[in-house]
Amino acid sequence: MTDETRLVAHGVHLAYDQRRVVHGVDLAVPAGQVTVIVGANGCGKSTLLRALGRILRPVEGRVELDGRDLHRMRPREVASVLGLLPQQPVAPEGISVGDLVGRGRHPHQGAFRRWSAADADAVARALALTDTQDLVGRRVEELSGGQRQRVWVAMMLAQDPRILLLDEPTTYLDIAHQVDVLDLLADLNQQRGTTVVMVLHDLNLAARYADHLVVMAAGRLVREGAPADVLDAECVREAFGLLARVVADPVTGCPMVVPEGARERRGATYSKVSLT
């Protein structure tokens, strides 16, 4: 089941105050796929994600959801289609997992409406999908970083969106939890056809999990496409100013970026893996 909801950026310019950060990006987010945006610090990738999520209004150009201008739609209407998880969200002190996930129902509730059976169903489903049922009564602050991120994803899922936008969902997680969170998102995409758009820092994880890789540099989109077509040494040099070799990931065959810095050229010595 592939979702056909279209999220498209047309010539989007974005600015904070007077400072322009993104200069005319066109991007059609492929429906039902995982799109990963990568780029150097300050290249505008998080800013672009904020515009796709209706948080930041473009100074020029527009973002369309199913052909309608995203910034002219009612916030609630957008929220029932688009879920957005900012970088490092902070949960209120003392909030329980069940309460936090329940707040994902916000766009579906009126000011005085009571908690409905549909709300309860959506929350139960979100907890099941993220495998967090056992955490319901726990306080969010006592969870591990990985569990906490799962709970935030559950909150987004309770919102029942068809598109998930996530800004660096793996920041500050150890490698096992990074893989855990990304596997969760990949499963959601596979099993439910949910469109996923996320910003990631780790190029190798980006190449492994993306169907569609978007590379940004200095506020512009420089490459996009399947990771194997996009991610080469030239691309890494252009986007990050880093000399690197791109080899096949021994596990998946995806492109894997291995930096080749000045120390290597000067003949630095390393502890080597024995291959026998």
Next chain:
Amino acid sequence: MVGWASALLALLLLAVVASLALGAREIALGQVWAALVDPVAGDNDHLVVRDLRVPRTLVGLVGGAALGVAGALMQGVTRNPIADPGLLGINSGASLAVLGAISLLGVTSVVGYLWFAFAGAALAAVVVYGAASLGLEGVTPVKLALVGAAVTATSTSVITVVLLADTQALDDYRFWQVGSLANRPLDVLTAVAPFVVVGLVLALAAGRVLDALALGDDVARGLGQDVVRGRLLVVLAVVLLCGSAVSMVGPIAFVGLAVPHLARAVVGLDHRRIVAVSALLGPVLLLGADVAGRLVVRPGELEAGLVVALVGAPVLLLVVRRSQAVAA
């Protein structure tokens, strides 16, 4: 849920009965009841109950609810557990306006203060909200708190200057400024009641907005909450409630700080419940303080504004200690 609701209502009823029955003049409960349902003209006991204690109790009910709920809204919108309605500069704006009325216009009645207090509160809120909305991100909790603190500091220093220069005004002002439920005629109450009612309805409507804002602006936006409009709704409710309360009973600060903490200890983090419980606990605390103030230095009395912090602070400390023990 039914449990705590009925417990709170019982507590509130107890506070109301105490406020009607206890005071400098000893009046038996039967006489109090008779004064309410079957008053005898010329009976001094009945007169005291009907003309003094009933208005005083009503003022405590309405003022306490307004202060408690305003505090809950302020702590919610600023995401700051030590916020109180005074943080928006509302109390100091009202105080400055009342002092101006006393010093420049020679106003001396509580009813006369009313509209000045209200206007001062509203003006302070407009200035604070306006100044906080300048700049890139619009109104943020930190900007609201900072500008509120600046307005408070400015008003307070102007107040001090006037009081140093005008000793006559000092006498009238300091009685208003302490905060009291006594000698507030019913006119004050009827003038203020509509504002409080509207404020309370807005506050309940803002409950879910605050639940979303508590997750941070970006998450709230992701959930489809219009953050700017949501904050405006909350601030409007605070102005109505706090402006009413200050006009009626003077700038009593502690109720708005303590009541939301007590409410959270009872019902957790759901803002609709916090607002509802604050509306019940506010009057309990304020009436309780008022009654205590009548009893400790009988036949004289201490103003509720003084007693409330004396009585409330230890309770608050206890609650905070307990909830931290749970969190740890």
